[in-house]
Amino acid sequence: MTERVIRVGMLGCGTVGSAVARTLSSYGDDIARRAGVRIEITRVAVRDVARARDVPLASQVFTADAASIVDDPDIDVVLELLGGLDPARPLVERALAGGKPVVTGNKELIAAAGAALEAAAHAGAADLAYEAAVAGGIPLIRPLRESLAGDRVTRIIGVVNGTTNFILTQMSEHGSRFEEALAEAQRLGYAEADPTADVEGFDAAAKCAILASVAFDTRVTDADVYREGITRLTARDIADAARLGYVVKLLAIAELDEDDVSVRVHPAMVPASHPLANVRDAYNAVFIEADKAGQLMFYGRGAGGDPSGTSVIGDLIRVARHLTYGGRMQGADGTGLGRRIRPMDDTHGQYYLNLHVEDRPGVLAEIAEVFGRNGVSIERVWQEGFGEDAALVFITHRAQEGPFQKTVQELRERDAVRAVVSLLRVEGEE
């Protein structure tokens, strides 16, 4: 079998980069035999060249000059693992413009500039691959773009942030408050000292944008994604959901609504029998509905050096094979279909609402009238407690977001409603 060596220039050498270097070193022979190509990291750009690193790479491969790697004619593939937009974006653009293929695990970059980079890759006749940018070690981009290329994906619902899923699992299984569960996640290294990107849904929103772009063959950026985090969830929300047979998850949802795209990240109650309900701790899973294939789910580790490194190496092998045997990455050329992003108020959802109310005859009628007038139809309603503790609990049919929010606003202003105790979306009902 051919033993052409493909030389990789790596930008950044953090957790994922180090894992990639170690695996290429220890499994190099296996990879060469299976893939028909040998892949070697021959240059690495890092900020501090002098720093000691636990990677099987000679010290002379390190440089502080990332641009020199991108321009180096002896580098066949650029592996970008810097994260963020600057300097990642100009470096990746420069590589692609020069016809040099790029593998990246940078979700911020692809979420913000994926379409432009796909166009640059198309123009430069160079591959651009980013399996590791979404859900770490789970193959998703390739199945969506290639295996399902003959189908029509209509909806994606993902648990794509391990940190928040760990926190929600703690709250659900141990009754922890959000702050306690977050502290535990930080203690175990699942959450950063500043957890904003995770708990406010920014990380999930970036992944949502990438999944929507690939699945619906259109241009969606992270800024297009409606976003609610999990910081306002209470132990009571979680317990109430459990009592009703639901599990609360932070979901990234991308769906086709007529020809528009709806993209959103928010917590939601999922039926306990739904495949996503069983995704615990830091695991990720992405549930896909397609016209022909029906329901699919992909489950695995969404982060970590080794899992994400596996996705990176799968991409490197693909690109290396193209350089060796010919062929091009299947997929977008960055033009896409230009689908409209549906404003959140025009999307449809199902809602759970717990209202602390006055316990007197006529209250239900008064409240039901507000729902009805706004065109929000009620699937189930029941009273809990009585007297000072009386609550009315509603689960709606699927309703439009705007009118539902207007309903809640009007209810808050009623004397009969003492407080809105919980408001949660419901997803994944039959």
Add this chain to the structure above:
Amino acid sequence: MTERVIRVGMLGCGTVGSAVARTLSSYGDDIARRAGVRIEITRVAVRDVARARDVPLASQVFTADAASIVDDPDIDVVLELLGGLDPARPLVERALAGGKPVVTGNKELIAAAGAALEAAAHAGAADLAYEAAVAGGIPLIRPLRESLAGDRVTRIIGVVNGTTNFILTQMSEHGSRFEEALAEAQRLGYAEADPTADVEGFDAAAKCAILASVAFDTRVTDADVYREGITRLTARDIADAARLGYVVKLLAIAELDEDDVSVRVHPAMVPASHPLANVRDAYNAVFIEADKAGQLMFYGRGAGGDPSGTSVIGDLIRVARHLTYGGRMQGADGTGLGRRIRPMDDTHGQYYLNLHVEDRPGVLAEIAEVFGRNGVSIERVWQEGFGEDAALVFITHRAQEGPFQKTVQELRERDAVRAVVSLLRVEGEE
């Protein structure tokens, strides 16, 4: 974008073939836009040319002469959907020898002759693709062979037969007996009039062989797979498992044991918290453990014209792109690693054993001595019932199959043991 037309010659026009023809017709423009190739079925071999078919194909594309399609220079790709070995195998061999790529959904063919066909494909420099041969609409072959090419898969546990999973779900959720659940499956079209291939595990064994071959890059045929069906499972087995927090599934297991391969299909108790436990009805799922990626699971529809058709079209697109833009299928050349298949007696497993016993002092000691002498270690044991109904229930630690079966044989011969009420394997414990 290029509008080269790739002409497919289809052998067979049953459920999957018809679905493929319909989807190519209705989604043809989408596919051409996304994949950069247009795919058309231009000839179809069927037994009865005159028969009316609900497919959007002109009557003149049909022929009874399959070989003429394989030899036709105007056919770019052969799509083999005949099933079985004869005449599928000689036709596929002839196509590959002539350098014509083949897409097939024929699990019997790949399970029996996969390595030889991979070698023929390699020699003929033609692609061979068979995503639809395992778990219908779930992308598995491509993720295993490509996305995980840089990793080392150590174990695969699959629920890969929808018929038996439907039957077991009925038994589990409605307390049905096997015969009742089978009749229901037949009534709904999930089971054939002769259900042998499904309920005796032949279908799962073929899929197990294919998964093992791809994951471990070696040659495993369906004849290598140890096989037990579900016909002897009782409603009591299922109920006992449920009481202990387990769900009974028919599993296809392929694992590396040192450098050997162990391949087996049998029912087993799976912990209710395991991702496979939640796979209900006719759904399939394949759970994968790899050194770097960790635990992965792929879930979806394992059969049916549309789901399997999606996999077929994904493969056709791949092959069509290679013909148009260059490149070759990544994967085996049929030589493989030649790993040894470990005999069932040498494999290791965990076991649940329910014994109807004499209720008198000393019985547990007598029975435990038999376990101990054979080197089978007990994890838990407890007594249920008393007097005439006394039972001892054991769950072992992981033990070697041979000594465990010898233990059971010896126990059957003891007066203290009135009957072996249940014997079930346990899989998926931490």
